[in-house]
Amino acid sequence: MxxxxxxxxxxxxxxRRPLVDFILDSLKAAGCKILHASQPDMAPFVVTFETPTAERIGIVAYAFLATRTPTKNRPSDERSFQLKYGGKASYGGENLHDLWQDPFGMFTTMLVGIDPTDGFCVAADPVLHSPTKFFIRMEFKDEHAEEIKSKGWHVWQRTKRSVSANGPLFETLAGADKAHFLDLVRFERAGRGLDPGDRLLLGERYMSQLPTSHPPMLISAAVEKDIHPLAKQFELSPDEIMDLISGASRLKMAVRGWVAEEHLRATLTDTTGVTHCERLDEEGGPDILIRYQNGPPLTLECKNVGRQTDRFGNPKVDFQRTRASKGDPCSRYYQPSDFDIVAACLHSISGSWDFKYIPSADLPAHSSCYGRINYNVRVNDTWSSQAANVFARAYAAKGVAV
Structure with a gap:
C-alpha cells in the first residue's frame, strides 16, 4: 500500500517481524479481520482492519523494540525503546524526521515501543514528537511495565529530557497489553493533538470516554428514566454526546472552559474562610462571585492556560475576548475593573484541576490600549496558589479590612 x-x-x-506479529496477533485476538498489513522490511508499518462491529480502521505504526537492558550509569529499573530506522549515514546529516499524520483522519498514527516477550506496548504522543530525531531513547520504569501487565492498561506522565522553547515540560505515555491494543488504537485516534494533561485524563477514563465502534444506541423505555433529560432531548445516548464533544475542537474548548469554572467553584467552596460562592452566567461578565469572611463580594474570571509554557517554564494565558466591538479594537482586551481576580486553571499542564490566582490590578498593562490588560499573560511567581491570600490583597486594594 x-x-x-x-x-x-x-x-x-x-x-522487525516480532513487532508486526504483536500488532496483528493483538488485533486478531480482538476479533478484527486484517485487510492489509505491510511487510516487516519497510517501516513505518501500515495495517488496515475491520473490527467485529464492521468499523474499518487504518494505522501507521512507528514501532520499535522495547527492552530491559541494564546500562552503565542508568537506573537499574529502567526500560526503554530507541527511535531509529536505518543508519545515521543514510540521513545525510539531516536527522530530523516528520511522523506522518493523515490529513483526512482515515489513518491513525502510532509511536509505540513493543515488548513481544512480556506482551505489552508503550505509546508516546506522535504529534508531540514530530519532527523527531532518530537514535533517541524513550525511557520508562519497571513499575510502569508491571502496572500494564497486571491491569492491561496504564497511563502516566514522564518529564521530557529535551524541551523546546515553548514545549510542554512533560508528556503522557499510555501502555497496553495485547488484549487492549485495539483500545490503544482508539485512544490514539481520539487523543490526536491533545495536550499532555488532556491526554492523561482521556487515558485514565478511556473506558467511558473513548469513541466506540457501536452503531447509534436507541434509548429503550426500560432505561429512559435513568437517562439525563438533555440526552432525551437530543435523542442521543450519553456516550454519543461525549463522542460529539470529543470530535469538535471548538465545542470541546467551550465545554472545557465551563468544566474549569465548575472545578473552580468547587475549589473555592471548600476554601477556608469563603462564606459565599456562586457561578455567574452573564454574557461577557465574570465567572464566579465569592465573599470571603463575610466581606463584600469579589468577582473572579477563570481562564485555562495553554499546553505550552514560555522559555522560563511559566504557563501562558491568551487573555482576550474572542472579538472586539465594531469601531473599538481595544474593547477586545479586558480592563482591571471587569473583575477583581483572575484564576488560571493549570490542568493543561499539570493534569490536575489546580488554580493560581492574581488580583486583576496586578496584571501587566496593554502596551497600546490605555487602561486595558495585556493579552499575553504569564502565570509567574507573582501569582499565588493560595486563594485566601489573593482575596486579602484584592480587599486591601479596595480599602477593605477582613
Whole structure:
C-alpha cells in the first residue's frame, strides 16, 4: 500500500517481524479481520482492519523494540525503546524526521515501543514528537511495565529530557497489553493533538470516554428514566454526546472552559474562610462571585492556560475576548475593573484541576490600549496558589479590612 507523503525506511525484516506479529496477533485476538498489513522490511508499518462491529480502521505504526537492558550509569529499573530506522549515514546529516499524520483522519498514527516477550506496548504522543530525531531513547520504569501487565492498561506522565522553547515540560505515555491494543488504537485516534494533561485524563477514563465502534444506541423505555433529560432531548445516548464533544475542537474548548469554572467553584467552596460562592452566567461578565469572611463580594474570571509554557517554564494565558466591538479594537482586551481576580486553571499542564490566582490590578498593562490588560499573560511567581491570600490583597486594594 502506497500512501502519498509517507516517508518509509528500509529495515531488517527479521528484527522487525516480532513487532508486526504483536500488532496483528493483538488485533486478531480482538476479533478484527486484517485487510492489509505491510511487510516487516519497510517501516513505518501500515495495517488496515475491520473490527467485529464492521468499523474499518487504518494505522501507521512507528514501532520499535522495547527492552530491559541494564546500562552503565542508568537506573537499574529502567526500560526503554530507541527511535531509529536505518543508519545515521543514510540521513545525510539531516536527522530530523516528520511522523506522518493523515490529513483526512482515515489513518491513525502510532509511536509505540513493543515488548513481544512480556506482551505489552508503550505509546508516546506522535504529534508531540514530530519532527523527531532518530537514535533517541524513550525511557520508562519497571513499575510502569508491571502496572500494564497486571491491569492491561496504564497511563502516566514522564518529564521530557529535551524541551523546546515553548514545549510542554512533560508528556503522557499510555501502555497496553495485547488484549487492549485495539483500545490503544482508539485512544490514539481520539487523543490526536491533545495536550499532555488532556491526554492523561482521556487515558485514565478511556473506558467511558473513548469513541466506540457501536452503531447509534436507541434509548429503550426500560432505561429512559435513568437517562439525563438533555440526552432525551437530543435523542442521543450519553456516550454519543461525549463522542460529539470529543470530535469538535471548538465545542470541546467551550465545554472545557465551563468544566474549569465548575472545578473552580468547587475549589473555592471548600476554601477556608469563603462564606459565599456562586457561578455567574452573564454574557461577557465574570465567572464566579465569592465573599470571603463575610466581606463584600469579589468577582473572579477563570481562564485555562495553554499546553505550552514560555522559555522560563511559566504557563501562558491568551487573555482576550474572542472579538472586539465594531469601531473599538481595544474593547477586545479586558480592563482591571471587569473583575477583581483572575484564576488560571493549570490542568493543561499539570493534569490536575489546580488554580493560581492574581488580583486583576496586578496584571501587566496593554502596551497600546490605555487602561486595558495585556493579552499575553504569564502565570509567574507573582501569582499565588493560595486563594485566601489573593482575596486579602484584592480587599486591601479596595480599602477593605477582613
Amino acid at each position: 502506497i500512501i502519498p507523503g509517507l516517508r518509509t525506511y528500509k529495515v531488517n525484516e527479521w528484527a
